[in-house]
Amino acid sequence: MQIQEERQGDVQIITIDDHLDTSTATLFEARLLGMIDRGTRRILLDCTALSYVNSAGLKVLLLATKKLEPFHGELILCSLSQNVLMIFEMIGFTRIMKIVPDRETALKLFTQLPVS
């Protein structure tokens, strides 16, 4: 798995690919939570190239969401593949996470959110 970061305004965009599973979750957790610890509040996770996620990966996303809650921060996921979206739906993550079709929608959504 590769983790790429870019900044657009006050939104930190993270792109991940391949598998977000038990073997890669630890590294991803450190990066994502470290970012929040350093004060990042708006995070967009671009999942275009992500082909698989398991419960260990979802746990990281859940943890990040819960960590952002007190700061009224936001983690938005975009461009989920069919396979990944199915996993999200099955476990119920589509109900607790903000998931949008593409980047533009995500960035637009961020602008509509009240400034944290």
Added chain:
Amino acid sequence: MARREAGHFEIELSRATKISEMVALGLEKGGFDTEAKVESYLCEVLKRNREIFGSCLAFEPHGFNPEKRWYAPYYYWKDEQPEFVQLGNPGYDYFHWEWYWAPKESGTAHWSEPYFDEGGGNTIMTTYSVPFRRDGKFWGIATIDIAMSQLIERASRIQVGRTGYAFIVSKQGRFLAYADKGRIMKSSIQEVNPELGRRMISGEDGFLRTQDPSTGRDAWIAFVPVQNGELSLAVVYPESELMKEALRQQVELLVLGISGLMVMFAAVILVARSISRPIRELAIAAQEVAAGRLDYKLSPNNTTVDEVRHLTFAFNKMTRDLQMRMEELRYTTTITERLQGELSGARSIQMSLLPKIFPAFPDRPEIDIHALIRPAREVGGDFYDFYFVDEHRLCLTIGDVSGKGIGAALFMAVTKTLLKSKSSAADPIDVIMRQVNREICQGGDTGMFVTLIYALLDTSTGRLELCNAGHLPPLIVTGAAGEVTPVHCQAGIALGLMREADYPITHVQLAPGDTLVFFTDGITEALDPDRNFYAALRLRASIEGSQEMPVQMLTRNLAQDVRNFTAGREQADDIAILALRWKGMEVETQAISA
């Protein structure tokens, strides 16, 4: 050496001169008015000075006695007795002799040229003449005759090296002492070696490489004047011998040099050893340390060489640090081992929570149940459970806690315990699920959640109720062909994600012989070396047609198929399988009636 010898001669001759000067002075002061008085005084002088051969007082013409033209009394030793002779007579008109007129003219003392005295001493003599005065007017000459035999004897005794010698020549160059005795007084140095002769007679002192006057060989000759140049002493040093001497000195020098070198060499070795010894000790110490003896210490006082001492200090520090690191490592290893021990303890506790004894319900012929779990390397979060909540109703659970490790294991234990404690025949399963979810959500922001299926089977009717909390739906192997169909159930959200969540109940009617297969994603998401998923399709193919197969064989075959698929790749996730076959009430009735 020539100078030293000359010095001896000077002393001997100067003693003689003192005598004549004393005689002259005595004559000037004392009132010697008669010939008898003068003669007895002269005799007395001779007797008192055994080393002089003779002494004479020669007066001017008519000087002492106006009636006598010649008056020159002379005493000399003859047969150990003083003998008197009157020198002055018409045949010996002494006024014209050099010993008289020379000092008279110059007014100073005079040495005569050595001469061979025949009749008197029969030896080579020299005469020292001193003028004396009366009333400030020249009165006469006092003389002392000195035998030179002693000087000559002494000179001839001088040994220079092996074949070297010394010789003495007079002011005129005549040999007084010489190697060839026959030439004494008869020949002169000028005849033999003109250059050497000239320089010796002129009263010089010097050192000359020239021919040996007696042998004609090359020699080094040192010469020095004696008694104000009255005599000249020469020391002859044959060159061959000098060279030999030089060679000997060279050899001595060589020997000295070699021994010096050896001493230095020894010193160098000593110093080198004093340096190398501590270094050797260091080398030994390094081997000891390499062999594991980290407490090996070197004494820094073993050397005086600063660099080596620094090295020793550095070495000791290194071993000390090494020892410390080793202890830290040992400590860390101990901790790690303990942690690993605790982890494996946790795993065995976790495993002990799961029902493992099969057949689980030997008195229930209407059901066959088997479950297995293949934990991944770490302590994982998969689990299953089954138990009867009343006489007919069997509760089944399979679940997967997110993440790994002790946290996941604890979470799993909590979930399983909660479910079992809430389970009752009275409450509907969706109510139980909601309660358990709420309890789990209170756990805080650990990010942990659990997907599970909670099912209740009425073993008397084959009616199955189940709630799905985000888990993979079970499969049913059914019919004569052993077709595999998934249970289409309404999916609820995983437990722990959302406090207020509903878990709708799905109802399924089993036919006798149907087999329910519950599993976790460790199966479908197992990867082969090419990173392909095992996937639902393979799973279905694997269990298809297994309607007659004993359930324990079904589960084991499935687990083995997954293992074959991964082909040695390390198992990433736990694998749990639970298979339940409902045989129907007829079987039960038959069993009871039987």
